[in-house]
Amino acid sequence: MEPRHRRADAAGNRARIIQAARAVIANADEIKLNAIAKEAGVGQGTLYRHFPTREDLLAEVYREDVEELVAAAPALLAEHQPVTALARWFDRVADYAQVKRGVFAAVEAAVWQDLAAHSLGPIGDALTTLLEAGKADGTIRSDVDARDVILLIGCLTRVEEDEWDAKARHLLRIVLDGLRRRP
Amino acid sequence: MEPRHRRADAAGNRARIIQAARAVIANADEIKLNAIAKEAGVGQGTLYRHFPTREDLLAEVYREDVEELVAAAPALLAEHQPVTALARWFDRVADYAQVKRGVFAAVEAAVWQDLAAHSLGPIGDALTTLLEAGKADGTIRSDVDARDVILLIGCLTRVEEDEWDAKARHLLRIVLDGLRRRP
DNA sequence: CGTTAAAGTGGACACGTGTCCGCATGATGG
DNA sequence: CCATCATGCGGACACGTGTCCACTTTAACG
Numbered sequence: 001m002e003p004r005h006r007r008a009d010a011a012g013n014r015a016r017i018i019q020a021a022r023a024v025i026a027n028a029d030e031i032k033l034n035a036i037a038k039e040a041g042v043g044q045g046t047l048y049r050h051f052p053t054r055e056d057l058l059a060e061v062y063r064e065d066v067e068e069l070v071a072a073a074p075a076l077l078a079e080h081q082p083v084t085a086l087a088r089w090f091d092r093v094a095d096y097a098q099v100k101r102g103v104f105a106a107v108e109a110a111v112w113q114d115l116a117a118h119s120l121g122p123i124g125d126a127l128t129t130l131l132e133a134g135k136a137d138g139t140i141r142s143d144v145d146a147r148d149v150i151l152l153i154g155c156l157t158r159v160e161e162d163e164w165d166a167k168a169r170h171l172l173r174i175v176l177d178g179l180r181r182r183p
Numbered sequence: 184m185e186p187r188h189r190r191a192d193a194a195g196n197r198a199r200i201i202q203a204a205r206a207v208i209a210n211a212d213e214i215k216l217n218a219i220a221k222e223a224g225v226g227q228g229t230l231y232r233h234f235p236t237r238e239d240l241l242a243e244v245y246r247e248d249v250e251e252l253v254a255a256a257p258a259l260l261a262e263h264q265p266v267t268a269l270a271r272w273f274d275r276v277a278d279y280a281q282v283k284r285g286v287f288a289a290v291e292a293a294v295w296q297d298l299a300a301h302s303l304g305p306i307g308d309a310l311t312t313l314l315e316a317g318k319a320d321g322t323i324r325s326d327v328d329a330r331d332v333i334l335l336i337g338c339l340t341r342v343e344e345d346e347w348d349a350k351a352r353h354l355l356r357i358v359l360d361g362l363r364r365r366p
Numbered sequence: 367c368g369t370t371a372a373a374g375t376g377g378a379c380a381c382g383t384g385t386c387c388g389c390a391t392g393a394t395g396g
Numbered sequence: 397c398c399a400t401c402a403t404g405c406g407g408a409c410a411c412g413t414g415t416c417c418a419c420t421t422t423a424a425c426g
Contacts, residue, residue: 007372007422008422008423009374009421010373010374013375032411032413033413034411034412037376044376044413044414045375045377046375048413048415049374052414143353148350151342152335154337155337157337158295158334159334167334171334174327174335174362175335175361177324177360177363178357178358178359178361179361182360190393191393192404192405193404215381216382218382225405226406227384227406228386228404229404229405229406236384369424369426370424370426371422372423372424373420373421373422374419374421375417376420377416377417379415379417380413380415380416381412381414381415383410384409384410384411385409385410386407386409387408387409388406389404390404390405391404392401393400393402394402395399395400396400
């Protein structure tokens with residue numbers, strides 16, 4: 001009486017949807033869900049059951065990038081002072097968002113969806129690690145949490161392509177300064 | 184061969200659309216453009232010609248609030264030190280966004296649409312006034328402009344209703360600290 | 367194997383957005 | 397007052413999103 005798990009074909013469809021999504025994202029500049037469904041050779045109902053929201057799909061497509069970002073946090077902490085580590089991590093975020101352009105917004109949406117569900121999610125955990133280290137040595141203000149930072153980082157979503165280089169890191173620097181403990 | 188101005192009826196329709204928008208916003212919690220058109224007794228084509236985007240319409244509906252916000256800047260500067268004035272102005276923003284809830288996002292969208300058009304727009308001008316005063320007396324970092332701040336403030340858009348009181352001002356405070364000149 | 371019921375499917379459908387264009391309307395010059 | 401035609405109207409339409417449900421497939425069990 002095990003939960004009567006899964007259906008091999010369902011997993012196949014799921015995989016094919018992700019693959020199709022990658023293809024569409026790579027080739028078209030528009031990301032239309034129904035186009036992805038068609039490309040994958042499934043009905044839209046199938047797509048929407050596997051990925052209830054557009055964000056769910058994109059988050060899955062870019063899961064690896066997210067994992068990389070998450071893994072970077074402890075690594076940076078091992079090498080740098082907490083505030084420096086946080087600064088470097090912000091740099092990574094800027095790099096990621098620069099290349100992945102439109103997708104950043106969607107992934108971010110997925111992240112704070114996690115937050116709404118009272119679970120921080122992987123990115124939130126990574127951030128918490130960085131923030132706690134900074135609080136512990138007194139360089140980060142004690143009244144901030146991962147959620148605050150994710151919200152603040154969200155402003156990158158609005159930065160236009162052609163001003164990215166000029167604005168993104170600059171904005172993150174301002175945020176970082178805001179997070180520092182006031183002397 | 185004067186520009187062959189106007190059409191009295193067009194102005195009337197425009198006014199009726201705004202009125203209808205107010206009604207819909209007040210009564211329904213959903214803001215559907217076609218519902219507004221219907222309420223106003225005009226076709227959707229008419230609505231879309233007068234207000235090409237949803238933001239244009241909402242910005243018009245809340246023009247008064249925006250003007251109030253704009254007017255507050257110089258008034259606050261007359262009474263307080265620049266940083267304090269900026270802090271108070273942020274408070275106003277928080278108040279406004281708290282009451283106008285969903286609309287804040289749209290108005291903000293309209294604002295940075297202005298920015299994209301290389302004109303700061305009224306809000307941008309108000310912010311510039313505040314920032315310049317702060318730079319002049321050395322309390323605000325010199326490398327920020329109104330656009331940066333508008334982008335940063337944009338994070339309020341994502342704050343949920345039920346955590347507004349706890350988060351909004353807190354986030355604005357962090358931003359403000361980020362804007363301060365580092366001692 | 368055959369049965370059975372849950373798991374899964376896919377496309378039709380409802381909805382909101384935004385565009386487009388043939389038609390009417392009202393200001394203007396005669 | 398009438399003729400003219402730019403200005404403006406409005407609704408039909410195309411499109412993308414997301415939902416729903418009658419039907420099919422899979423795999424556990426006898």
